[in-house]
Amino acid sequence: MRVGRVDDADAGNEVVGGGLIGPVATGTGMGNWNMRVKILQGDITTRSVDAIVNAANSTLLGGGGVDGAIHRAAGPRLLAACQELRATDLPYGLAPGAAVSTPGFDLAARWIIHTVGPNHHAGQTNKALLVSCFSESLRIADSLGAASVAFPAIGGGVYGWTGHQVAEAARTALDGFMASHPGTSVELVEFVLFHPELEADFNASLEELR
Ligand code: ADP
Numbered sequence: 001m002r003v004g005r006v007d008d009a010d011a012g013n014e015v016v017g018g019g020l021i022g023p024v025a026t027g028t029g030m031g032n033w034n035m036r037v038k039i040l041q042g043d044i045t046t047r048s049v050d051a052i053v054n055a056a057n058s059t060l061l062g063g064g065g066v067d068g069a070i071h072r073a074a075g076p077r078l079l080a081a082c083q084e085l086r087a088t089d090l091p092y093g094l095a096p097g098a099a100v101s102t103p104g105f106d107l108a109a110r111w112i113i114h115t116v117g118p119n120h121h122a123g124q125t126n127k128a129l130l131v132s133c134f135s136e137s138l139r140i141a142d143s144l145g146a147a148s149v150a151f152p153a154i155g156g157g158v159y160g161w162t163g164h165q166v167a168e169a170a171r172t173a174l175d176g177f178m179a180s181h182p183g184t185s186v187e188l189v190e191f192v193l194f195h196p197e198l199e200a201d202f203n204a205s206l207e208e209l210r
Helices: 065-074 076-087 127-144 163-180 196-206
Strands: 036-041 053-058 101-102 109-116 148-151 188-193
Touching: 036 127, 036 196, 053 101, 053 127, 065 188, 076 196, 101 127, 109 127, 127 148, 127 163, 163 188, 163 196
Parallel strands: 036 188, 053 109, 053 148, 148 188
Antiparallel strands: 101 109
């Protein structure tokens, strides 16, 4: 599979919720010939993609960080949808490494894919769970037929994973997904980084796909 090279035009500076698009990762490997990977700086809630991924907590009932920003931007129907999930399919909440989707409501994105990072600070140090956040989110995006998906740095905030660890988990998940889903609907994967200092970690890890 090959992560398709992005044209020079795509690699130019573009305003993203007040930030700038950083270098674009490209690569070769096995899988989807058309998949592109971009690393951006900015606010994920502003992205006009088919699906954005939320670094939620197990309650699914909102929290701080990117979760809070997504709930504010998506509006109160998101909390109602999450409460409905808790009342039906997920009475015990969402386990670390798992993912579930809701509509995007007031967002430009059509869907929100909620996943729960392992809380490194609380002793959940199994990297496979962090990889699973990215893998399961990609799997759900594919099942929804999404062409474009934006990820935050899952686990890289209050849950305490380093930028390097998050970026490596994302790379591992992308490798696996591209190998296992050669005909996926997903053509574009964005990593939208709120903090510019994470950009170097993501550039380094995703460039290894080349
Ligand atoms: P976790 O609990 O999984 O660590 P956090 O929300 O605390 O999740 O942080 C995950 C990452 O999301 C952090 O790098 C944080 O800076 C970033 N973040 C916070 N708000 C936004 C936003 N609006 N858009 C994109 N990333 C964000």
